[in-house]
Amino acid sequence: GRVASGSLEISGITKRFKGLRALDDVTLSVAPGEIRGIVGPNGSGKTTLFNVISGIYTTGGGTASFSGRPLIGQRPHQLSRQGMSRTFQNLRLFGQMTVEENLLVALDRTPMRSAWQYVVWPIGIWRHERRLRRAAAELLDRFGLTDFADAAPRSLPYGIQRRVELARAMAAEPSLLLLDEPAAGLNGQEVGQLREIVRSIRDSGVTVVLIEHNMGLVMSLCDRVTVLASGRVIAEGTPAEVAVQPEVIEAYLGD
Numbered sequence: 001g002r003v004a005s006g007s008l009e010i011s012g013i014t015k016r017f018k019g020l021r022a023l024d025d026v027t028l029s030v031a032p033g034e035i036r037g038i039v040g041p042n043g044s045g046k047t048t049l050f051n052v053i054s055g056i057y058t059t060g061g062g063t064a065s066f067s068g069r070p071l072i073g074q075r076p077h078q079l080s081r082q083g084m085s086r087t088f089q090n091l092r093l094f095g096q097m098t099v100e101e102n103l104l105v106a107l108d109r110t111p112m113r114s115a116w117q118y119v120v121w122p123i124g125i126w127r128h129e130r131r132l133r134r135a136a137a138e139l140l141d142r143f144g145l146t147d148f149a150d151a152a153p154r155s156l157p158y159g160i161q162r163r164v165e166l167a168r169a170m171a172a173e174p175s176l177l178l179l180d181e182p183a184a185g186l187n188g189q190e191v192g193q194l195r196e197i198v199r200s201i202r203d204s205g206v207t208v209v210l211i212e213h214n215m216g217l218v219m220s221l222c223d224r225v226t227v228l229a230s231g232r233v234i235a236e237g238t239p240a241e242v243a244v245q246p247e248v249i250e251a252y253l254g255d
């Protein structure tokens with residue numbers, strides 16, 4: 001049958017760095033429209049898992065698929081074209097551009113236009129630019145960034161910069177959004193806003209997988225949580241289910 005877009009299936013994935021097994025036989029399945037939390041102590045393999053999912057790392061065994069398509073061996077830009085979008089732990093915005101320009105760059109997925117095209121079909125180009133500006137305006141509005149459209153990202157409070165990064169990730173209209181510690185550096189109020197934004201993203205039909213250390217956010221936001229320790233999945237379930245498992249409590253206290 002047809003696999004809904006945004007689904008993620010990972011089966012028996014192992015990733016070694018020299019002798020170390022950063023991921024050891026990891027299996028997990030994320031349903032379309034789910035918000036999945038990935039938690040675990042430092043060094044448990046969370047970032048490595050994201051790097052495998054997004055095509056940055058190849059693996060030493062196992063299979064994986066995204067929206068029903070084989071994932072392993074695909075490059076990050078190919079996965080991105082198929083609807084996978086990602087934010088990073090450290091902000092990666094273009095510092096020389098305004099907030100709006102950062103979004104326009106992400107929205108404009110058409111190949112570079114030659115000067116010749118401007119000569120033969122200027123109205124087409126003009127229409128294209130107008131469509132991009134409208135899409136940028138919608139994103140700015142949706143993420144509460146309209147007032148900051150012309151600002152340089154770095155001049156803005158950190159919580160707003162994080163929102164710009166989310167908006168940029170959403171510009172590609174992904175079916176799967178990977179968030180690497182989205183609450184890092186946010187204050188309590190900003191975490192609350194982030195929770196609402198991620199919910200609205202999911203409500204628009206996007207699957208969300210997030211690595212997060214803020215347990216309050218994980219527990220209040222995620223449908224299911226996968227717990228990693230030493231590269232292995234040690235627990236999985238609803239937030240309420242995993243929170244009471246002895247292995248989970250031990251893994252955190254042992255960190």
Ligand code: ADP
Pocket residue numbers: 017020021022040041042043044045046047048049
């Ligand atoms: P987490 O994101 O949960 O903190 P990581 O995925 O970053 O964990 O790391 C898992 C393990 O793999 C750690 O022991 C880490 O030192 C190791 N590791 C991660 N990336 C590399 C790398 N590029 N080269 C060698 N070892 C790595």
